[in-house]
Amino acid sequence: MLSLNIKTELRSIFRNYWLASIAVLLFVLCFYAGWNGTNHVSQRKENIAQAVTAMKEADILMATQLDSISNGFEVNLQPWWYPTSPTAVGDQYPRVAAFHPTSLTFIATGQSDMFSHYIKPIMTGDSYTLGFTELTSPVSLLMGHFDLAFVVVYLLPLVIISFSYNILSTEKESGSLVLIASSPLNVSLWLLQKLSVRFVVISGLLSLCLGLVLIFNGNNFNAKSLQLFTTIILYSAFWFALAYLINLQGRSSSRNVIVMLGFWVVFVLAIPSLASQWANAVYPVPSRALLVNEMRSLKAEVVKEQDKLLDDYLRNHPELIGVNADSDESLRRTQQYFAAKDMVEQRIQPLLSTYNTNLEKQQTWVSRFAYLSPAILAQNSLNHLAETSSEHYDSYRQNVRDFAEQWRDFFLPMTFEGKIFRKEIIGQFPEFHFDKTAIRSPIPINSTVLLVLASGLLIVGFRTRGAHEMEKIMQ
Amino acid sequence: MISILTKKELREVLRSGQFRIAGLIVILLTAIAVFISTGYYRSVQQQHYQAQNNERNVWESQDDKNPHNAAHYGTYAFKPKYPLSLIDQGVDKFVGISIFLEAHKRNEAQYMAAADQTGLARFGELTPDFILLFIIPLLVILIGHDAFTKERERGTINLIKSQGVSMRLLAFGKWLGVFIPIAIITVFVFLLAGVLLSSLGDFGQFSWNALLVMMLIYLAYYAIFACISIIVSCLARNSGIALVGLLAFWIVSCLAVPKAATNIAETNYPYPTKQAFDEAVALDKSKGLDGHDPWSEAAKQLEEETLKAYNVSTLEELPFNYDGFRMQKGEEHEAEIYFKHYRQLKEVHSAQTSVYRKLTVLSPYLPVRFLSMSLARTDYNTHWHFSDAAEKYRIQLQKALNDDFAQNSQYGNWAYKADKSFWAEIPEFSYEPPSFNEVLGENQKNIAVLSGWLVLAFAGLFISTKKL
Numbered sequence: 006m007l008s009l010n011i012k013t014e015l016r017s018i019f020r021n022y023w024l025a026s027i028a029v030l031l032f033v034l035c036f037y038a039g040w041n042g043t044n045h046v047s048q049r050k051e052n053i054a055q056a057v058t059a060m061k062e063a064d065i066l067m068a069t070q071l072d073s074i075s076n077g078f079e080v081n082l083q084p085w086w087y088p089t090s091p092t093a094v095g096d097q098y099p100r101v102a103a104f105h106p107t108s109l110t111f112i113a114t115g116q117s118d119m120f121s122h123y124i125k126p127i128m129t130g131d132s133y134t135l136g137f138t139e140l141t142s143p144v145s146l147l148m149g150h151f152d153l154a155f156v157v158v159y160l161l162p163l164v165i166i167s168f169s170y171n172i173l174s175t176e177k178e179s180g181s182l183v184l185i186a187s188s189p190l191n192v193s194l195w196l197l198q199k200l201s202v203r204f205v206v207i208s209g210l211l212s213l214c215l216g217l218v219l220i221f222n223g224n225n226f227n228a229k230s231l232q233l234f235t236t237i238i239l240y241s242a243f244w245f246a247l248a249y250l251i252n253l254q255g256r257s258s259s260r261n262v263i264v265m266l267g268f269w270v271v272f273v274l275a276i277p278s279l280a281s282q283w284a285n286a287v288y289p290v291p292s293r294a295l296l297v298n299e300m301r302s303l304k305a306e307v308v309k310e311q312d313k314l315l316d317d318y319l320r321n322h323p324e325l326i327g328v329n330a331d332s333d334e335s336l337r338r339t340q341q342y343f344a345a346k347d348m349v350e351q352r353i354q355p356l357l358s359t360y361n362t363n364l365e366k367q368q369t370w371v372s373r374f375a376y377l378s379p380a381i382l383a384q385n386s387l388n389h390l391a392e393t394s395s396e397h398y399d400s401y402r403q404n405v406r407d408f409a410e411q412w413r414d415f416f417l418p419m420t421f422e423g424k425i426f427r428k429e430i431i432g433q434f435p436e437f438h439f440d441k442t443a444i445r446s447p448i449p450i451n452s453t454v455l456l457v458l459a460s461g462l463l464i465v466g467f468r469t470r471g472a473h474e475m476e477k478i479m480q
Numbered sequence: 481m482i483s484i485l486t487k488k489e490l491r492e493v494l495r496s497g498q499f500r501i502a503g504l505i506v507i508l509l510t511a512i513a514v515f516i517s518t519g520y521y522r523s524v525q526q527q528h529y530q531a532q533n534n535e536r537n538v539w540e541s542q543d544d545k546n547p548h549n550a551a552h553y554g555t556y557a558f559k560p561k562y563p564l565s566l567i568d569q570g571v572d573k574f575v576g577i578s579i580f581l582e583a584h585k586r587n588e589a590q591y592m593a594a595a596d597q598t599g600l601a602r603f604g605e606l607t608p609d610f611i612l613l614f615i616i617p618l619l620v621i622l623i624g625h626d627a628f629t630k631e632r633e634r635g636t637i638n639l640i641k642s643q644g645v646s647m648r649l650l651a652f653g654k655w656l657g658v659f660i661p662i663a664i665i666t667v668f669v670f671l672l673a674g675v676l677l678s679s680l681g682d683f684g685q686f687s688w689n690a691l692l693v694m695m696l697i698y699l700a701y702y703a704i705f706a707c708i709s710i711i712v713s714c715l716a717r718n719s720g721i722a723l724v725g726l727l728a729f730w731i732v733s734c735l736a737v738p739k740a741a742t743n744i745a746e747t748n749y750p751y752p753t754k755q756a757f758d759e760a761v762a763l764d765k766s767k768g769l770d771g772h773d774p775w776s777e778a779a780k781q782l783e784e785e786t787l788k789a790y791n792v793s794t795l796e797e798l799p800f801n802y803d804g805f806r807m808q809k810g811e812e813h814e815a816e817i818y819f820k821h822y823r824q825l826k827e828v829h830s831a832q833t834s835v836y837r838k839l840t841v842l843s844p845y846l847p848v849r850f851l852s853m854s855l856a857r858t859d860y861n862t863h864w865h866f867s868d869a870a871e872k873y874r875i876q877l878q879k880a881l882n883d884d885f886a887q888n889s890q891y892g893n894w895a896y897k898a899d900k901s902f903w904a905e906i907p908e909f910s911y912e913p914p915s916f917n918e919v920l921g922e923n924q925k926n927i928a929v930l931s932g933w934l935v936l937a938f939a940g941l942f943i944s945t946k947k948l
Contacts, residue, residue: 294578
């Protein structure tokens with residue numbers, strides 16, 4: 006009976022124009038979204054590559070200038086920017102601390118449109134003033150991007166709804182349900198078999214489209230792509246399971262489609278937006294405006310102490326520290342400059358730490374709302390796989406701040422000891438490595454929740470409507 | 481006849497369980513959105529007032545200081561919020577809240593709210609504009625999708641035809657049946673918002689005109705959706721197909737086209753990266769006058785020109801402190817460079833805007849979105865306006881400080897300190913957003929496109945009823 010039912014269902018699906026339309030639609034959507042994602046990633050790669058090339062060229066020029074200086078030639082630079090000064094090198098020849106895209110970055114824009122993908126921390130820069138937001142149009146941020154995540158999270162459920170809302174109701178409306186009822190069938194099982202066939206067909210089509218998009222993007226099939234397929238298939242399973250439950254209610258096709266679209270609005274639009282707004286109302290993001298105020302007040306206090314160490318003018322223009330000063334005076338001023346800087350950092354750091362801890366608590370609390378909607382779970386998983394999640398950017402920021410400190414510490418001893426910077430030291434420059442090990446993957450838990458939700462809906466449907474309820478459905 | 485048809489349609493819609501439940505949900509969501517948004521905006525507004533006042537205190541409390549050091553110490557300009565931002569928060573959370581105004585440098589607005597939020601915020605927030613732009617059109621679709629299909633499914637269409645009713649009149653009656661309940665909800669929501677906004681003293685100057693125009697724009701938007709719903713219902717085989725088709729239109733119009741427009745705009749007219757932008761500015765700056773570098777060629781040239789202009793042979797003979805004068809000339813040169821680079825950014829912004837504008841022919845959502853944000857003063861143009869005003873103030877501030885240095889001290893006297901009373905004499909930053917008429921003037925194309933949509937939608941409605 007099972008095989009007969011599956012055969013019949015497959016035959017009816019393949020004879021129907023819906024499947025061809027859906028196949029074309031999925032193919033077009035996946036390729037267009039994939040192409041957009043690839044463009045976005047290419048721009049990011051190109052920007053980083055340009056910055057790295059410029060850095061390498063600057064290094065070569067610096068080496069040439071150092072040779073010229075050591076040979077007693079003039080170089081076309083103001084004296085305070087001579088690369089013989091470690092402070093000048095630390096400021097003028099920064100490294101590119103880049104966040105490179107991975108092979109799956111193209112699938113979800115996530116937070117990548119908002120933040121910078123390379124930063125060049127300098128020696129005299131303040132780690133607390135490092136800016137990470139990218140120069141981008143807020144209109145683009147508001148509208149969002151047409152990426153694969155959008156196709157999966159928003160559009161895929163609609164494709165599923167259009168492919169599954171009328172399975173039972175069509176039979177009822179065309180009168181063939183009477184024929185089915187005359188056979189010894191459990192209606193729940195019969196519907197489950199039909200929906201399972203459709204689930205396999207849609208999952209297969211989608212996997213094929215995605216597989217092709219991945220291949221065109223030069224991806225190998227690995228653990229990450231497997232996680233991508235798992236996430237999408239489980240998300241589809243949830244919507245098919247919901248369709249199963251709604252079909253079983255035995256209502257008309259128009260009623261079914263209204264109810265299913267209602268669920269789509271609730272899960273994809275209403276809950277995420279309500280959760281986001283509600284979370285911020287109940288546990289607001291700590292105020293940046295007030296943080297600015299507190300930092301300013303604190304700085305105003307520290308300025309008086311800093312004045313005792315070094316005049317404001319040289320604090321604002323450290324490059325001029327050596328002008329009109331002998332080497333001892335210059336060294337003394339440099340030490341005072343960094344001591345004055347440290348004084349501010351040390352005073353501001355606790356304030357910033359408190360703010361960041363509060364922000365982290367707020368974000369942890371808000372992230373719990375993800376479990377209210379399968380759409381949020383799927384989006385979070387896709388962002389994680391694409392490495393465009395909030396957690397990735399938080400971690401990147403921390404890595405860059407650590408590197409900024411490392412960069413400064415590399416030059417500071419040379420500056421304090423009054424050493425001359427030499428060409429050989431270029432090869433010893435610290436390099437930036439983005440350590441992502443602290444980022445926890447939400448995929449195992451998100452996938453489990455999606456699986457539990459889908460199974461739960463199937464069990465509820467299977468238990469509440471048995472063969473004995475066929476009469477009710479037929480009414 | 482039309483009043484009979486409208487009454488019948490209205491009665492049917494108001495009696496339907498679907499409308500009652502969906503309408504109740506929409507009103508409930510609107511109430512939640514208004515309640516949360518009011519609380520949020522009041523607290524943000526209070527924080528901004530507090531921050532602005534504290535910042536001024538910090539500025540005025542400076543001790544005796546060299547004016548150039550005060551210029552580096554700088555001050556902050558906080559972006560105010562406007563009454564209609566309660567209805568449409570536009571791009572507010574994607575732009576910074578304050579700009580640091582300091583010597584030698586034009587800074588971008590810092591601390592965008594979205595950067596401190598999790599990825600959840602990118603789904604959108606349940607604000608009044610979210611309901612007005614996304615949810616109410618869905619309600620229109622829900623009540624309008626079966627306007628004709630149900631008549632066909634029940635077989636009543638033949639009865640109506642046999643009575644000799646004009647199909648166009650019937651379609652218009654059905655349109656009114658869909659539009660009137662939505663218009664009542666919309667007018668009610670805007671009236672409520674108007675009463676609420678005029679009672680909130682700390683929300684700035686509230687304009688009923690802007691609110692009224694905003695309401696008319698949304699009513700036009702719903703009129704278009706109502707027309708399209710009736711057209712699809714007229715053409716579709718059954719209610720299910722009509723609903724799926726209308727939902728597809730809604731998704732394409734409200735989600736897919738705006739997102740695709742972003743991709744097209746960014747691919748064809750990309751912004752430079754922040755780092756590349758800063759480096760390009762720094763490169764241009766290095767080619768010109770640096771107020772701190774009297775040894776550069778540009779500085780030497782300025783020195784020669786100044787000596788010649790004042791007919792003196794040494795800088796000490798000048799009737800002002802040349803250091804302060806050179807600092808000011810350096811500022812002016814840097815301001816020009818920023819002006820040039822920001823103009824290039826604005827050109828990119830204009831090119832991107834033109835992409836969105838071209839695609840408004842595919843989506844009535846886009847002109848409404850842009851018009852609504854403009855009226856609420858939460859659009860990107862208002863942000864540019866604020867940023868330019870802050871830059872203008874920064875240039876004036878630098879001039880006041882450099883002039884004080886130049887006029888009240890001798891050449892070479894970097895130890896000069898202005899009296900602490902001087903800081904309070906410098907006027908505070910104040911900002912006026914574009915006026916209501918300016919906003920309407922800037923949005924003529926959006927108004928024209930929306931009107932075009934309205935005319936086409938009605939034309940479509942009357943043409944499609946021919947088929948009946």
